[in-house]
Amino acid sequence: MRSTRIPLALLGLLVLVAVLLRAGLTRAFVDDLFSNEIPRPIQLRVWDWWSPAGNEEYGQYFDAIEKTFEAQNPDIDIVYQIVPFGNYVQKLSTALVGSTPPDVFQSSVYWAEGFHQRGMLRPLDDLLALNAAAPPPERVTEEMFLPSAWQHNQAADGTVFGVPQIIDAQCLLWNLDILAEAAAADEEIRALFARHEDGSIDYQHLRFDAVTDWEHFRRITRKLTRRAADGTVEQAGFVINAYGGGAGMFSPWLAANGGRYQDAAGTRALFGEAAGIEAMRFMGRLYWQDKVCPPFRRQISDSELFQERKVACMVAGTWSGKDIIRNTLGWDHFAKTAFPPGPQGTGQKTVTWGNMLVVTRRCENVEAAWRYIQFVCSLEGNMLRSKILGYNGPRRDFYDTEQWQKAMAERPYLSNVKQICLVGDKLRHTEIIAVNHQVNPVIETLLLRFPEIEAGTGPHASVSAALKEAERNANGVFRRYNEQVARWLAAREQN
Amino acid sequence: MHGLVPYLYIAPAFAVTIVFSFVSMGISFWASLHHYDAFAGAAEFAGLGNYRRALFADDSYFWLSLKNTAIYSAMSVVGVLLTALPLAILCQKARRYQALFRTLYFLPSITPGVVLALVFYHIFGVWGQLLDNAWTSLPALALLGVWSGAGYNMVIFLAGLTEIPRDFYEAAEIDGAGRWHQFRHITIPLLRNTLVFVMVMTIISSFQVFTSVYIMTQGGPERSTEVIAYTIFINAFAVAGQMGYASALAWLLFAVVFVFVFIQMRVFRSRRIYDE
Numbered sequence: 185m186r187s188t189r190i191p192l193a194l195l196g197l198l199v200l201v202a203v204l205l206r207a208g209l210t211r212a213f214v215d216d217l218f219s220n221e222i223p224r225p226i227q228l229r230v231w232d233w234w235s236p237a238g239n240e241e242y243g244q245y246f247d248a249i250e251k252t253f254e255a256q257n258p259d260i261d262i263v264y265q266i267v268p269f270g271n272y273v274q275k276l277s278t279a280l281v282g283s284t285p286p287d288v289f290q291s292s293v294y295w296a297e298g299f300h301q302r303g304m305l306r307p308l309d310d311l312l313a314l315n316a317a318a319p320p321p322e323r324v325t326e327e328m329f330l331p332s333a334w335q336h337n338q339a340a341d342g343t344v345f346g347v348p349q350i351i352d353a354q355c356l357l358w359n360l361d362i363l364a365e366a367a368a369a370d371e372e373i374r375a376l377f378a379r380h381e382d383g384s385i386d387y388q389h390l391r392f393d394a395v396t397d398w399e400h401f402r403r404i405t406r407k408l409t410r411r412a413a414d415g416t417v418e419q420a421g422f423v424i425n426a427y428g429g430g431a432g433m434f435s436p437w438l439a440a441n442g443g444r445y446q447d448a449a450g451t452r453a454l455f456g457e458a459a460g461i462e463a464m465r466f467m468g469r470l471y472w473q474d475k476v477c478p479p480f481r482r483q484i485s486d487s488e489l490f491q492e493r494k495v496a497c498m499v500a501g502t503w504s505g506k507d508i509i510r511n512t513l514g515w516d517h518f519a520k521t522a523f524p525p526g527p528q529g530t531g532q533k534t535v536t537w538g539n540m541l542v543v544t545r546r547c548e549n550v551e552a553a554w555r556y557i558q559f560v561c562s563l564e565g566n567m568l569r570s571k572i573l574g575y576n577g578p579r580r581d582f583y584d585t586e587q588w589q590k591a592m593a594e595r596p597y598l599s600n601v602k603q604i605c606l607v608g609d610k611l612r613h614t615e616i617i618a619v620n621h622q623v624n625p626v627i628e629t630l631l632l633r634f635p636e637i638e639a640g641t642g643p644h645a646s647v648s649a650a651l652k653e654a655e656r657n658a659n660g661v662f663r664r665y666n667e668q669v670a671r672w673l674a675a676r677e678q679n
Numbered sequence: 680m681h682g683l684v685p686y687l688y689i690a691p692a693f694a695v696t697i698v699f700s701f702v703s704m705g706i707s708f709w710a711s712l713h714h715y716d717a718f719a720g721a722a723e724f725a726g727l728g729n730y731r732r733a734l735f736a737d738d739s740y741f742w743l744s745l746k747n748t749a750i751y752s753a754m755s756v757v758g759v760l761l762t763a764l765p766l767a768i769l770c771q772k773a774r775r776y777q778a779l780f781r782t783l784y785f786l787p788s789i790t791p792g793v794v795l796a797l798v799f800y801h802i803f804g805v806w807g808q809l810l811d812n813a814w815t816s817l818p819a820l821a822l823l824g825v826w827s828g829a830g831y832n833m834v835i836f837l838a839g840l841t842e843i844p845r846d847f848y849e850a851a852e853i854d855g856a857g858r859w860h861q862f863r864h865i866t867i868p869l870l871r872n873t874l875v876f877v878m879v880m881t882i883i884s885s886f887q888v889f890t891s892v893y894i895m896t897q898g899g900p901e902r903s904t905e906v907i908a909y910t911i912f913i914n915a916f917a918v919a920g921q922m923g924y925a926s927a928l929a930w931l932l933f934a935v936v937f938v939f940v941f942i943q944m945r946v947f948r949s950r951r952i953y954d955e
Contacts, residue, residue, distance in 0.1 A: 277717075482804065482900075483808075621913050656737070
């Protein structure tokens with residue numbers, strides 16, 4: 185008896201291990217086991233970092249996309265895999281040389297150009313040419329998108345490697361409670377608000393071009409700053425985060441002053457020129473001379489201060505309204521504008537980026553992948569994202585829909601979003617993390633020790649010298665990166 | 680055949696060590712001599728170019744990060760010795776609840792570094808913005824390192840202390856030696872090997888400090904906490920095609936730690952004490 189027990193137990197164990205291995209311990213396998221559905225012939229693997237674990241709305245969004253798309257495409261089974269943003273590049277790069285790469289994935293503008301240059305993405309030009317005849321709501325060609333959204337998805341030679349699924353822009357976010365209070369006694373602040381048709385002040389909306397230039401911005405933030413008897417800032421007109429965040433804020437002010445962070449080909453940094461020096465000194469003066477900001481604190485974010493109503497204006501993203509409403513349990517009395525022009529600027533400006541859907545070079549069913557992209561990036565896909573996630577879309581026709589008009593009526597802070605997105609310059613795009621590693625600490629030092637540097641006693645001889653040093657180092661990153669791109673190209677040609 | 684049995688027993692562990700330590704070290708050294716991209720697979724021989732760049736290029740942060748790491752390491756070694764040894768002596772003297780104290784002090788050592796870093800990130804923020812200032816941020820990180828390592832080293836010291844025969848102290852007491860003299864002439868000399876072990880391990884681990892920097896400061900403010908492991912990480916995983924350069928940095932770090940430890944071992948070489 186005992187002699188048969190052991191082999192039977194071993195056999196049982198073997199079967200269990202085989203089942204677990206086959207299952208990959210996935211819920212999908214268990215679901216399949218008990219499902220009556222006929223298996224679909226095409227399985228489309230889609231990667232994203234929008235995780236339902238962090239925001240349940242992403243789960244609802246993916247469910248809606250999957251349900252609608254699979255109903256329209258009965259031969260395709262979408263399998264979503266959520267990968268954390270911080271590990272995306274490593275995991276994706278590993279998957280692309282491994283055996284289970286995704287077919288389609290959302291790519292941040294941080295990495296898209298690099299993935300293309302590594303030869304990991306399939307060019308989409310031929311598919312876009314075929315799509316040109318589709319009805320407008322289903323068309324995903326260039327003319328259907330805001331120009332500022334169609335900037336990050338192509339190489340210097342014009343090859344298109346992605347289709348934008350969102351558009352993000354940096355903007356100035358204003359606390360309308362603080363502004364309305366100050367407007368009661370100040371004509372200049374009152375003039376920032378839009379007017380109703382009868383000429384009365386519309387306290388729900390700011391004019392898109394409310395702030396005319398940097399001097400105007402300085403005056404307004406000074407007026408909105410309230411100090412205690414000992415001089416400490418009780419209510420700040422503006423907030424600057426020196427620790428890393430300050431470097432991010434530098435880009436839109438630079439754009440507003442007519443400057444560019446880098447050239448389009450990714451060979452040269454340009455932020456150390458006159459426009460950049462002026463932008464940097466403008467930020468430094470706001471903090472140190474005008475004293476309109478709360479003290480630099482690493483542990484307290486700008487948005488925390490804004491949500492606590494301690495700050496009248498902060499730099500945020502066009503996507504940020506919904507988060508603020510959620511975190512403040514319903515407060516939505518704020519408005520967005522672009523950045524006012526600096527001395528060398530020509531109008532309201534900002535920087536924009538459009539994260540995109542891309543097809544991997546190793547995608548096994550390009551036709552199915554393209555159908556998915558067409559759906560997600562169509563007007564219908566944009567509307568779903570707007571409805572569930574509250575995002576504005578990168579498509580032109582999105583802004584003509586009733587749904588968007590209704591959203592603007594319900595949430596007035598959305599009213600300037602389209603105009604903000606339209607005036608966006610392209611965000612820096614070449615080797616962003618490596619460039620940040622070189623440049624951000626310099627900007628951090630410039631903000632933290634601005635008075636010493638201006639006086640010539642700081643760790644840099646001047647603002648100009650500091651930015652030139654950062655520019656040189658960024659150029660080193662670009663040079664090495666372009667050498668690496670040449671090596672990738674050579675390797676691909678050899679293969 | 681019998682002679683082979685012991686080798687067969689150690690073969691699995693030996694194979695794992697060979698593959699995951701020495702082979703990977705070999706690959707890393709090979710990578711350090713190439714322009715290497717781990718994902719694209721393309722490699723081009725660079726000779727000593729990566730080492731030259733690390734040591735002499737204008738935009739290299741090797742020397743700065745080495746200086747920061749050395750300062751961090753010095754603070755950690757001093758901090759650990761000044762906390763773990765007194766804690767061990769106090770713990771040894773505790774007549775009741777010794778096991779409880781040992782457990783409490785040991786707990787930080789088994790708490791994940793990320794959790795500790797997040798907790799201390801907020802503590803330092805509340806306690807006066809230690810991470811906001813270039814002068815205080817590195818000592819603040821070292822404080823976290825000492826706090827999390829003290830318990831583990833206390834246990835090592837405690838083991839060393841229990842090895843010292845009581846007879847020595849009794850004889851010293853009869854001869855009229857006070858507490859300080861007993862500590863100075865009995866405890867410290869007989870703990871020499873433990874001291875060397877703790878110092879070597881603390882130096883090695885502090886030269887590899889990464890988690891707290893990554894979570895709490897990202898090398899800032901003003902690069903004051905940019906340590907060498909962080910520089911290696913950024914180049915290896917955040918910059919395209921710089922794995923070779925990052926490997927060169929790692930080998931330079933290995934060389935520095937090796938020299939440090941070698942000198943330390945020579946200076947504090949084990950000696951026979953009091954039993955000749």
